[in-house]
Amino acid sequence: MTDGYRGRRTLITGGLGFLGSALAVRLADLGAQVTVVDLPGPLPALQRARREQLPATVAWQPCDVCDTPRLAGLLEPQDVVFWLAAQVSHIGSMEAPLADLDVNYRSLLAALEACRPWRSRPRFVFTSTRQVYGRAESLPITEAQRPRPVDLIGIHKLAAEQALRLYAEVYGLSTVSLRLTNTYGPGMDFDDPRKGVAGVLIGQAVRGEPLTLFGGEQRRDFNFVDDVVDALLRAGRCDELSGDGFNLGHPQPRSLREFAETLGRLLPVSIDIVPFPAERQAIDPGDSYCDFSRFQRATGWFPQYDLASGLRETLAALPQVSVPQPDYSLA
């Protein structure tokens, strides 16, 4: 399912992000022509490092996705566009609602509109989020649940999904949205709490700090980055998936406490359970994990990494960490 990229012209927005750069490396391995787009201007250290690690065949194009005229020129020759550019923080979306709107929806709408009249139009693979659902009505969450986002990211990602579906239905564009859950793996940001709880906890463990858990019993589905890259590649190849949004997920949801305890089998950690800060409680969706069987049926995708093996890979990629031999059995 992930072959067929040889010679294909692919572009990744947000291509110096954690997931985007992993996707770029994999696409280059598969023989695709790869263009990576990310914000212009001086690169933060993590993005600079990711850019330096890109294969030489990957083209780097600094471009704000909100700069539609310039972006359109980059999109036009492509076969597949992986639209990963995003503001990804819950709190960030609530602190800067209009900026979130512009990055997470308006830029995509402008790009779709730019593509509309072209004779040959790229397929769009869009990274949405389980946050479009808000709180789970039942678990695991299926695509039948009525979306009721509890933050502005969720509202704007949902609007983006709807526009992708609309442009498929009305204009025949080829589009698909994947609702990602919690992605982790080598190269992720371990220092920015706004990039998600998985990175925060791994970062604390690596630095020898106590792992701070808000509550701790909230269950999530943690996907190792290679599995998410595999899902994106399958979505990009499977043209009969058009317009719709599909859940990703993991067959073994884990609580944050279990996540911390699994880390604790690889590194010495101490765990601090603390009450929820009020401003986080208000937008926390509680237990939240998704049924990915619809995407599995459509593409054959199934996560290959359980949490223990994924965390082991993540830590093994860090030069400063010596990972002990496992004393656990891989589930």
Add this chain to the structure above:
Amino acid sequence: MTDGYRGRRTLITGGLGFLGSALAVRLADLGAQVTVVDLPGPLPALQRARREQLPATVAWQPCDVCDTPRLAGLLEPQDVVFWLAAQVSHIGSMEAPLADLDVNYRSLLAALEACRPWRSRPRFVFTSTRQVYGRAESLPITEAQRPRPVDLIGIHKLAAEQALRLYAEVYGLSTVSLRLTNTYGPGMDFDDPRKGVAGVLIGQAVRGEPLTLFGGEQRRDFNFVDDVVDALLRAGRCDELSGDGFNLGHPQPRSLREFAETLGRLLPVSIDIVPFPAERQAIDPGDSYCDFSRFQRATGWFPQYDLASGLRETLAALPQVSVPQPDYSLA
């Protein structure tokens, strides 16, 4: 339910629109302090006429709702804001997606964000649309149907509803959304096909032109303007309705053909049934009418005008039309 407006400070965005100007007149009658906001610049004839017909006590403030700093200054002293400003055309939203986004969602989000820190914040009553649903899954459409808009208006109005709900849940703003269907009545625009099918058909009848129906069997719920004004007034007073979206509707849905035939009992008309133009078919939701029982239970609202009596009132307000005595029984 509609008393209690005496002395209340109210503001209407889109206040020189068909519905907005009718609401302004009614609020002034009820003794409210009324501010009407609509686009600055030279007014089109219809808006100029509506402005001239406003009671002298109504304050007129030209202001683009996208001009958030200026608008915020007008919103801050209010008790109730009726947010009616909108781009209302299906086709218009598809022709100018970004303009639709800015008017139908971004301006409202910016206004909500501006209100957030105020000590005293107005209640928001927002006019949404049944277009948030897209095609009906079953009829009449209830609020339990999962929204799946088939045009950009629907996507952007849905985002606006979600933001209003979110700001209610997270920040305690007082908000409510009403999903309007097809509103008609005296003072509506009979010349602009983008303002909806009811006005087009009445305009054709008044000018002695054949009534052109696309298909003709699509059923809709037609609400007379006084009934919709009554719904807005009830929504503005009923503070316990917060965050949610409610359907309006009519107990007697009518097909477009029935609408034309009802007109034909008041004026001599001929009816042309023509096939759907392709670009309209793609975004037409088919049969679409809504169950308003949730709003009825919450507020006691129930439409007082059937189609025949509403059309009679509409035509009677036109100086050039002589309406015959009815030869039909009011249902």
